[in-house]
Amino acid sequence: MEDVYTRLAAHLDNLPAGFPPTESGVELRILKRLFTPEEADIAAGLVMMPEPPAAIAKRLGVDPGPLADALADMSRKGLVFRLRKNGETHYMAAQFVIGIWEYHVNDLDEDLIRDFNEYVPTLMKKTWERTETKQLRVVPVARSISAPMTVMDYDAVETLVRKQKKIVVAPCICRREHDMVGKGCGKPLETCLVFGGGAHFYEENGLGRSITRDEAADLLHKGVEAGLVLQAGNAQTPMNICMCCGDCCQILKNLNTLEAPADAVSTSYCAEADPDACTACEACVDQCQMAAIEVEETARVLAQRCIGCGLCVAVCEFDALRLVEKGPEERHVPPVHPFNTYMNMARERGLL
Ligand code: SF4
Ligand code: SF4
Ligand code: SF4
Numbered sequence: 001m002e003d004v005y006t007r008l009a010a011h012l013d014n015l016p017a018g019f020p021p022t023e024s025g026v027e028l029r030i031l032k033r034l035f036t037p038e039e040a041d042i043a044a045g046l047v048m049m050p051e052p053p054a055a056i057a058k059r060l061g062v063d064p065g066p067l068a069d070a071l072a073d074m075s076r077k078g079l080v081f082r083l084r085k086n087g088e089t090h091y092m093a094a095q096f097v098i099g100i101w102e103y104h105v106n107d108l109d110e111d112l113i114r115d116f117n118e119y120v121p122t123l124m125k126k127t128w129e130r131t132e133t134k135q136l137r138v139v140p141v142a143r144s145i146s147a148p149m150t151v152m153d154y155d156a157v158e159t160l161v162r163k164q165k166k167i168v169v170a171p172c173i174c175r176r177e178h179d180m181v182g183k184g185c186g187k188p189l190e191t192c193l194v195f196g197g198g199a200h201f202y203e204e205n206g207l208g209r210s211i212t213r214d215e216a217a218d219l220l221h222k223g224v225e226a227g228l229v230l231q232a233g234n235a236q237t238p239m240n241i242c243m244c245c246g247d248c249c250q251i252l253k254n255l256n257t258l259e260a261p262a263d264a265v266s267t268s269y270c271a272e273a274d275p276d277a278c279t280a281c282e283a284c285v286d287q288c289q290m291a292a293i294e295v296e297e298t299a300r301v302l303a304q305r306c307i308g309c310g311l312c313v314a315v316c317e318f319d320a321l322r323l324v325e326k327g328p329e330e331r332h333v334p335p336v337h338p339f340n341t342y343m344n345m346a347r348e349r350g351l352l
Pocket of ligand 2: 273277278279280281282283284285295298299315316317318319320321
């Protein structure tokens with residue numbers, strides 16, 4: 001009989017974000033650290049649509065009472081996702097990233113961190129790099145947006161935050177796990193903004209704290225001051241905004257290993273330098289998380305490395321940098337809703 005962890009791994013790999021197998025089996029080690037066999041069996045039976053426990057029990061042919069208790073417990077442990085719908089608690093499958101991994105920000109240990117870091121290269125190569133639709137997209141920092149640029153509301157980070165009814169800020173798991181093994185970068189930790197149903201889940205599970213829109217806007221300013229790249233969920237109505245650093249963020253770290261990170265991100269912008277205004281002070285070089293700027297006599301942006309974050313523009317005191325919009329064929333229009341994002345990813349991975 002197939003091992004329950006192998007079955008759960010295959011199930012997670014069939015979700016849009018994927019959970020690809022490795023030769024070493026490190027992905028199974030990770031699941032064994034997180035799930036008991038009984039929990040793995042239940043998780044392998046959930047789908048990515050919210051269902052009440054009775055419907056899940058009927059589908060799985062099990063007693064609804066104990067299943068409801070087990071699901072409540074598993075959702076508190078961050079193994080499945082929980083939400084309220086029409087006054088009733090529903091459960092659905094959580095993807096491995098963004099999902100199960102992030103829900104463990106408060107109970108990491110060194111073994112789990114080691115296994116996760118062993119697994120990340122496979123995860124990135126076999127999922128992130130292969131799908132045209134990414135889970136996150138780069139949004140330009142507000143101070144990099146200048147008059148001639150037309151920025152859609154979904155690319156205007158403060159507009160995105162101002163539209164939210166419920167915002168929770170959580171610690172960044174990438175910086176926390178690096179910090180726990182002595183590789184921390186010292187940048188702010190409380191930087192993951194979560195909206196809507198995800199925000200309620202985070203708050204109820206003690207993963208983050210509820211904040212106002214003004215507090216969220218203030219955190220965004222502080223993140224930019226600290227040189228953090230803004231990455232939003234890849235939809236016009238994103239469920240989250242991440243503030244990421246090149247040292248710890250597993251996505252940016254992987255992008256940094258590529259010759260042309262610009263080809264592997266969703267962005268509509270690229271920085272451009274004005275040699276007449278540049279004083280070669282190199283402030284932008286330190287700020288860029290992608291090593292996309294070279295300064296000889298003046299600064300030069302390596303377009304194939306630039307992910308359009310705008311951090312360099314914000315830091316240049318001589319107005320020698322600006323963001324420019326890419327041509328219409330290269331511009332990124334995010335899917336309207338996260339549901340569309342995940343449908344696209346599933347299609348691109350050949351799951352539909
Ligand atoms: S580095 Fe970025 S992607 Fe990673 S948890 Fe932190 S904010 Fe999210
Ligand atoms: S920060 Fe501005 S002035 Fe300084 S090197 Fe970069 S582009 Fe030139
Ligand atoms: S050059 Fe670097 S800092 Fe500037 S927009 Fe591009 S990636 Fe961001």
